[in-house]
Amino acid sequence: MTKHWLTSITALCGNPWVTQIALTLYYLGIIAGLIAIYGRGDFSTPPFVYQSF
């Protein structure tokens, strides 16, 4: 059974279309990760301080 699966996966990996799609998803994952980490802007301002009386 395991051998059968391994054979199927190896055959799939040999298919250029599958490789291209997997690589595309890989790069999309990287970009999504970068956006998730660095994409959120920081628009916060320091606490407001009124000038002295």
Next chain:
Amino acid sequence: MKTPHLFPALVAALLTVGILAVGNYRIQQLVDREIYSLADNIFPQKTVGTAVQAAVFHRDDLLPIYGSSELKTQDTFSAKLFFKKHPIGFAVSPVGMDDTTSLAMLQKLASVGSGVRGKKVVVSLSPISYYGRDMVQIETFAGNFSALHAIDTIYSTSLSMELKRGIAARLKIYPSTMRNEMLLRMGVENLLENSPLSTGVYYLALPLGHLQSFVLRLQDRWETYLYVRGLSNTEPTQATDPPEAARTLDWTAIQAASRKESLERTNNNPYGFEKDYWLEYKDKLTNSETALTKGDFAFYSETSAEWTDLDLLLRTLNELGAKSLILSTPLMGQYYDSRGINAEYRSVFYDKLTRIANRHNVPLRCFRERDRDVDFVIDQWGHLNSRGWVYYDQALVDFYNGTLR
């Protein structure tokens, strides 16, 4: 295949650009749909971002007002609330936080950029900035700072190099706000150096400045989206409809009602200070050690950097092609008389303000004829009383209708 990663990487990049473009477009649609509600409110992302401010300029029935803490009032005669009760064919969109000065305002407008061209915009000034201090302190300026606005200003293609140099010189006074903004610092320094080499480097960095602005704008839209989504989850939708058609207003009756309310609010002192404010600060306001002196007034009226910033703001408005109106409250004449800062001193402020507005051909209403009224403002910071708001409301209606030039 020699480069098996090239095609997938390109496809992933294109898909990302497509998803971002669609998301950006959908958020813009959402902002446009909710614009009357967003225009109505003052919230941080509206003030430090550009998405909502730019969308306001797309609507002819919204009049943007750039100002400071006076715009945050809940006075029923304030333009925001008054025009809901008394439909006049347009609504106002206040933009500003505490102590937002001309230097911050001009960056907000420069960030909207060409969207301002041919549009009406009102600027509300707080006089004390021009006679009560040399310049806005770093802590206060930082509280109003927006990297997006600063980048858009310094790398603007709508403003002249000479104007950008003037703005850069003022921004350089507050270096800590630019500490984490390498491109901004670089732009400011290159503009100020003003040599052929630095100008060349500035133009080389210009696309990078625009790229950073693009990223910041995407982030701004996302934050705005989160705000709108949070708003619809927590509050019933408000003011989503366009303003009702104009009705004729009985200004005399409105003035009388506002005068009554104003005097009730200030009836424990002869100067027009709001009652609680007077109780809290009476000692400081009447003590020569803490109150503004004649010497301070005369010195700052001549030297305050706020005059330079106002000049830069009016130049920015003109170069952007805005149809602008400057509003300023009068001073608390009765109070300043008691401090020895008499009408002759105060006229220095009014005259200088008028000269600058005239020089830039921008209409000004500074209400100097109401200088000794005790029902226009409620403190020396320029926060308006109900009657003051009615004068502002009338000026806004006249300006919107094109009868105040």
